[in-house]
Amino acid sequence: MFGVSWPVAGSVVAGVANLAFLWYLWDFRDKPGARWFFAVILGQVVLCFSQAVAMLVFEPLWLRVALEMLFWLAGSVVVVGYLGFAAAYTGRGHLLRTPWFGAVALFGLGFDLLVVTNPWHHLVWQDFRLDPIFGAATVSYVHSPLIRFQYVGIVLVSVVGMALLLDTVLSFGPLYRKQAAAVALTPIPPVAAFTLWTFDLGPAPQLNLVPLMFLPHIALDTYALFRSDMFEFSPTTRRTGERAALDDLGSPIVVVDEKGRIVTLNAPAEAALGVEKQAALTERLVDYLGVADLDLAESDQTLSLRTDGVTTTYKLVTSPLRDVAGTHVGYTVLLQDVTEERRRKQRLTVLNRVLRHNLRNDLTVVQGYLDGAVDMVDDEEVEWMLSTAADETRGLVALGEKARTIEQTMGGDVTVREGVAMAALLGDVADRLGAEFPDGRITVDVPAGLELTTDPDVAAVVFANLLENGLEHDDGPDPHVTVSLAGVEDDETAVFTVSDDGPGIPAHEREVVDAGEETALAHGSGLGLWLVSWGVTALGGTVSFEPSEEDDTGAAGDDGTTVVVRLPGAEQVPAEQAEPASQASP
Numbered sequence: 001m002f003g004v005s006w007p008v009a010g011s012v013v014a015g016v017a018n019l020a021f022l023w024y025l026w027d028f029r030d031k032p033g034a035r036w037f038f039a040v041i042l043g044q045v046v047l048c049f050s051q052a053v054a055m056l057v058f059e060p061l062w063l064r065v066a067l068e069m070l071f072w073l074a075g076s077v078v079v080v081g082y083l084g085f086a087a088a089y090t091g092r093g094h095l096l097r098t099p100w101f102g103a104v105a106l107f108g109l110g111f112d113l114l115v116v117t118n119p120w121h122h123l124v125w126q127d128f129r130l131d132p133i134f135g136a137a138t139v140s141y142v143h144s145p146l147i148r149f150q151y152v153g154i155v156l157v158s159v160v161g162m163a164l165l166l167d168t169v170l171s172f173g174p175l176y177r178k179q180a181a182a183v184a185l186t187p188i189p190p191v192a193a194f195t196l197w198t199f200d201l202g203p204a205p206q207l208n209l210v211p212l213m214f215l216p217h218i219a220l221d222t223y224a225l226f227r228s229d230m231f232e233f234s235p236t237t238r239r240t241g242e243r244a245a246l247d248d249l250g251s252p253i254v255v256v257d258e259k260g261r262i263v264t265l266n267a268p269a270e271a272a273l274g275v276e277k278q279a280a281l282t283e284r285l286v287d288y289l290g291v292a293d294l295d296l297a298e299s300d301q302t303l304s305l306r307t308d309g310v311t312t313t314y315k316l317v318t319s320p321l322r323d324v325a326g327t328h329v330g331y332t333v334l335l336q337d338v339t340e341e342r343r344r345k346q347r348l349t350v351l352n353r354v355l356r357h358n359l360r361n362d363l364t365v366v367q368g369y370l371d372g373a374v375d376m377v378d379d380e381e382v383e384w385m386l387s388t389a390a391d392e393t394r395g396l397v398a399l400g401e402k403a404r405t406i407e408q409t410m411g412g413d414v415t416v417r418e419g420v421a422m423a424a425l426l427g428d429v430a431d432r433l434g435a436e437f438p439d440g441r442i443t444v445d446v447p448a449g450l451e452l453t454t455d456p457d458v459a460a461v462v463f464a465n466l467l468e469n470g471l472e473h474d475d476g477p478d479p480h481v482t483v484s485l486a487g488v489e490d491d492e493t494a495v496f497t498v499s500d501d502g503p504g505i506p507a508h509e510r511e512v513v514d515a516g517e518e519t520a521l522a523h524g525s526g527l528g529l530w531l532v533s534w535g536v537t538a539l540g541g542t543v544s545f546e547p548s549e550e551d552d553t554g555a556a557g558d559d560g561t562t563v564v565v566r567l568p569g570a571e572q573v574p575a576e577q578a579e580p581a582s583q584a585s586p
Contacts, residue, residue: 005135008055011211015048017218033089036081043077044218048211050074055136064139065119065128071208072115072124076108079154082187086161089183104157111150131206138206143198151198158187182220189213252314252335255321256285258328260296272314272335274307285333296331302338313339363393417569420456422494423448426483429464433471437479440471445484452494453569454539462535463498466563469529470500486564493541494570501560532563541567 022041028034047070054067083104087095095101111124118124124146131140165184193209196202252269256262262280270277273288286294289303294316301316314335321330370390377383423446430442452459463483470481479502486495536543546562 005055007134007136007138007207007209007212008052010215011048011052011055014211014214014218015045015052018044018048018214021218021221032091032093033085033087036085036088039081040078040085041218041221043074043081044214047071047074047078048214051208051211055138058130058132058137061128061130064130064137068128068139069115069118071210073112075154075210076112079157080105080108083157083161085183086164090164090167092164104153107153111146114146133204133207136207138204138208140206143200147198151194154194155191158191162187182223186217186220189216251337254285254333254335255330256296256333257330260285260294260331263330269335272305272307272312274305296333311339312337313342366393417453417455419451419571420454420459421448422446422450422452422459422485425456425460426463429460429467430483433464433467436468437471439477440479440481442467442471443480443482443484445482446496447485450485450488450494451571452567453571454567458535458539459567462532462539462565463496465529465531465535466498466565470498470502470561473500473502488570489566491568492570493566493568496565496567497562498565499560499562532565536565536567539567540569541565 018041022038022045025034025038025041029038050067050070054064054071057064057067083101084096087093087101114121115124122144124144125141126144128139128141131138162184166181190210190213193213197205197208197210250268252266252272254262254265254269254273261282262285265273265277265280270280273280275288280288286292290305291303294301296318297320298318302313303316304311304313306312315338317334317336319332319334320328321332322328370386370393374383374386374390377386423444426444426446430444433442434440467481467483471479479500481498481500483496483498486497488494532543543566544564546564
């Protein structure tokens with residue numbers, strides 16, 4: 001006895017929709033989670049068509065029983081496949097290799113074996129009989145406690161899968177929100193129908209509507225695939241990238257909760273702390289740092305750890321962690337190895353003190369004796385030799401003074417930023433240098449209203465060295481250096497030029513500074529240009545040289561050099577102050 005009714009038609013439509021979706025999904029089979037998703041849809045195809053055929057079979061009864069078994073077998077594939085897809089798609093593929101997932105799969109397989117062998121033990125159902133409704137060969141049978149237990153397992157697995165997908169919605173924001181949310185909701189319609197059927201609820205408890213509820217299920221899947229690029233932008237990429245960023249970073253990183261207990265750490269952190277990851281989890285970080293207490297809100301801290309007989313100094317860089325609601329949930333702690341940096345700084349400090357202090361004092365004494373000896377001799381050749389030695393000694397003393405300037409002015413990061421009237425600052429620099437070079441002239445051609453948000457000390461050092469360089473290397477009778485404002489660019493960058501009429505800066509001097517390092521075959525004659533380069537860089541600007549044309553030997557011409565300095569933070573000059581205010585020294 002055969003007939004067609006709406007439950008049969010609905011199951012066929014659902015099966016065809018799933019089959020078409022399965023065919024289209026084949027092209028995405030190599031995407032993260034796609035194979036598990038393929039298994040889910042395949043299980044739904046089998047379930048829908050098996051139920052459609054089953055509702056047409058009124059006899060023989062054994063065939064109807066076999067088709068009912070196929071419903072349970074396909075259902076297990078759908079449930080386990082959905083959990084596998086949720087884990088793989090969200091970048092948690094490692095969960096598929098855990099005992100927990102293995103237990104879920106074994107539970108499903110064990111239940112399937114009981115279903116297939118039910119005619120011999122009747123542990124799954126009893127009193128299997130035809131109970132037609134709406135012209136369909138529906139059946140009724142006594143649902144054993146084992147079916148109820150299976151129902152609980154199906155609901156739990158579905159909830160876990162939904163939680164994994166919804167966590168992606170919350171954690172990763174709009175990039176994966178639509179597709180993850182759509183796929184997370186797909187189990188709700190079939191699970192609702194399965195609930196009614198399992199507990200004999202509704203006006204027709206013998207009617208199993210699970211196949212029909214795969215229609216809204218497949219609609220949500222279709223939306224995720226076609227409208228939200230489900231497999232084009234996979235959460236696996238981001239989650240794997242975040243995990244790799246933690247694991248592959250060479251520096252030790254520890255993640256702790258708000259109470260300072262270790263949540264996770266990477267391999268370098270295990271080595272630095274001398275502990276295995278599993279043993280350290282949930283333990284307090286301070287217990288491995290050898291300190292009584294640690295303020296994780298304070299980012300600039302240093303401590304030393306001794307591992308395998310080697311002492312390493314670390315700088316702790318901490319960052320607070322907040323969830324999507326803005327609640328503080330912990331910290332990331334980066335242990336930055338500063339051992340060599342601190343040792344190098346100590347060595348440089350000692351060397352600088354010896355060279356700058358001791359050597360300068362000794363050279364000052366030598367210079368005094370040389371100047372005195374010049375006045376005491378009558379031999380011109382000896383006097384020339386002593387004068388030359390005195391000049392070289394003065395140069396070394398001046399070099400020591402520049403080293404002191406570097407230590408005092410450039411010893412740390414530039415943190416002072418204030419409004420500076422550049423015309424006044426450059427006027428002070430010009431006055432100071434005018435006293436040192438009475439035969440030279442410095443012209444300041446900068447608007448009185450120009451202000452620069454910068455570090456005044458570093459800015460003064462930069463322009464003082466440029467002006468001094470122009471005066472010092474001009475052998476003419478009237479050394480002249482001009483510093484002027486060429487303009488203010490749209491991004492509030494002030495462009496200054498420092499021009500002299502001397503012999504110009506030799507090419508090899510400029511090349512050394514441009515290259516950023518000195519070698520044995522290419523080195524400058526002093527620290528002045530280095531001070532300019534370091535200072536401008538520290539202020540966030542740039543410096544470039546525009547020399548006069550060079551002759552065939554590479555030597556600078558006699559038309560001087562123009563240095564262009566670009567510094568950020570300028571305020572536009574008001575219209576009433578647009579005319580430059582010139583200032584000359586002496």
